[in-house]
Amino acid sequence: MSRFDADFEEALGRAAAANRRRVLRPIEPLDRGRVRLDGRELIDFSSNDYLGLSRHPALIERSREWASRWGAGAGASRLVRGTFEAHADVEAKLAALKGAQASLLFASGWQANASVLPALFAAGEPPALVFADRLVHASLHHGCQAAGVRQIRFRHNDLDHLERLLTEREGEPGRRFILTESVFSMDGDQVDLERLTAIAERWDAFLYLDEAHATGVMGPRGMGLSAAVPGRVDLAMGTFSKAMGSFGAYVAGSRALIDYLINACSGFVFTTAPPPAVLGAIDAALDLVPGMDAERAHLRRLSGRLRAGLAEAGIDTLASATQIVPAVVGEEAGALEAARRLEAGGLLAVAIRPPTVPKGSSRLRIALSAAHAEADVEQLIAAARAAWPAR
Numbered sequence: 001m002s003r004f005d006a007d008f009e010e011a012l013g014r015a016a017a018a019n020r021r022r023v024l025r026p027i028e029p030l031d032r033g034r035v036r037l038d039g040r041e042l043i044d045f046s047s048n049d050y051l052g053l054s055r056h057p058a059l060i061e062r063s064r065e066w067a068s069r070w071g072a073g074a075g076a077s078r079l080v081r082g083t084f085e086a087h088a089d090v091e092a093k094l095a096a097l098k099g100a101q102a103s104l105l106f107a108s109g110w111q112a113n114a115s116v117l118p119a120l121f122a123a124g125e126p127p128a129l130v131f132a133d134r135l136v137h138a139s140l141h142h143g144c145q146a147a148g149v150r151q152i153r154f155r156h157n158d159l160d161h162l163e164r165l166l167t168e169r170e171g172e173p174g175r176r177f178i179l180t181e182s183v184f185s186m187d188g189d190q191v192d193l194e195r196l197t198a199i200a201e202r203w204d205a206f207l208y209l210d211e212a213h214a215t216g217v218m219g220p221r222g223m224g225l226s227a228a229v230p231g232r233v234d235l236a237m238g239t240f241s242k243a244m245g246s247f248g249a250y251v252a253g254s255r256a257l258i259d260y261l262i263n264a265c266s267g268f269v270f271t272t273a274p275p276p277a278v279l280g281a282i283d284a285a286l287d288l289v290p291g292m293d294a295e296r297a298h299l300r301r302l303s304g305r306l307r308a309g310l311a312e313a314g315i316d317t318l319a320s321a322t323q324i325v326p327a328v329v330g331e332e333a334g335a336l337e338a339a340r341r342l343e344a345g346g347l348l349a350v351a352i353r354p355p356t357v358p359k360g361s362s363r364l365r366i367a368l369s370a371a372h373a374e375a376d377v378e379q380l381i382a383a384a385r386a387a388w389p390a391r
């Protein structure tokens with residue numbers, strides 16, 4: 001109890017009244033893309049562990065090994081205490097795989113986006129003119145807000161609209177930045193990176209690409225879309241917490257950019273270095289992922305089959321082209337009901353509602369994993385047919 005609880009209770013009450021109060025549900029992760037929830041085993045379509053690496057013995061083993069060798073914690077920030085060889089080695093390995101000059105580790109993708117953007121906007125000639133896709137992640141908004149920068153938003157993946165907005169601002173002073181993602185977390189669609197890099201070059205704009213849902217899954221050797229256009233994305237960030245199976249994040253770019261961030265990025269300077277156990281898991285994933293083309297092909301087959309099956313059932317999957325497949329219901333209550341019915345049938349898929357997605361586009365966000373079998377997807381298609389509200 002605290003003297004301030006009444007304030008918290010009141011806010012929670014407002015959320016509950018709007019049907020938006022959220023609670024944590026205890027789950028236990030299992031193999032083969034399953035979880036245990038309330039004592040029942042469910043096929044899990046809610047995780048971003050797209051390659052099933054979180055349970056891979058090589059990640060677990062190297063994590064153990066590096067913790068035994070170097071300890072449970074890194075002890076301080078890297079500028080204060082010095083940097084472990086393991087941090088530098090992992091960064092060099094990642095940079096080589098991304099086709100970038102250098103890379104820098106962060107505690108999380110959220111922390112990277114929230115703290116790298118203000119540092120970037122502070123370099124060079126102000127003001128920063130920030131052109132952002134309307135659907136970018138909350139952490140990118142947070143970074144812009146922390147910098148006191150107002151975004152100029154373009155319609156989702158509409159590069160004609162981006163060009164129009166750039167043209168309207170032609171002649172205004174300041175450096176241009178373009179913020180977007182390679183794969184969008186709630187829609188599962190992809191940016192046209194070839195065209196986007198050409199636009200950024202033509203307008204001399206700094207291109208910032210969030211590869212959270214692409215790292216491990218898309219691009220040459222699974223190293224993200226930016227790996228296909230080396231040197232043309234000014235900054236690619238990504239996480240090790242999704243397809244890479246563990247935790248932490250990275251930023252990749254030029255040597256000068258990385259050296260600048262080491263000096264100027266608050267979320268790097270004032271935070272403790274990632275611990276050895278996490279570094280070990282990242283290092284093992286970086287060894288495995290480039291060779292996982294068969295798993296990536298399996299994942300593509302599963303998502304193609306799911307989209308086709310849902311389309312046959314008359315369920316809209318938007319522009320999904322990846323392992324993330326939105327199954328649109330429309331109204332919030334319908335999406336919640338569909339999720340409940342699937343769960344009763346042994347399938348876990350989360351209902352996503354406004355404000356996370358636009359009004360009227362409430363959906364189940366289905367996240368596939370290479371750990372799933374074809375039979376799992378067939379079961380999901382059959383269950384969705386039966387569970388869907390009348391259309």
Ligand SMILES: *Cc1c(COP(=O)(O)O)cnc(C)c1O
Nearest residue numbers: 108109110137185210212239241
């Ligand atoms: C998950 C996510 C992040 C945050 O990454 P974490 O490592 O989980 O903090 C950033 N951007 C996007 C697009 C994401 O989906």
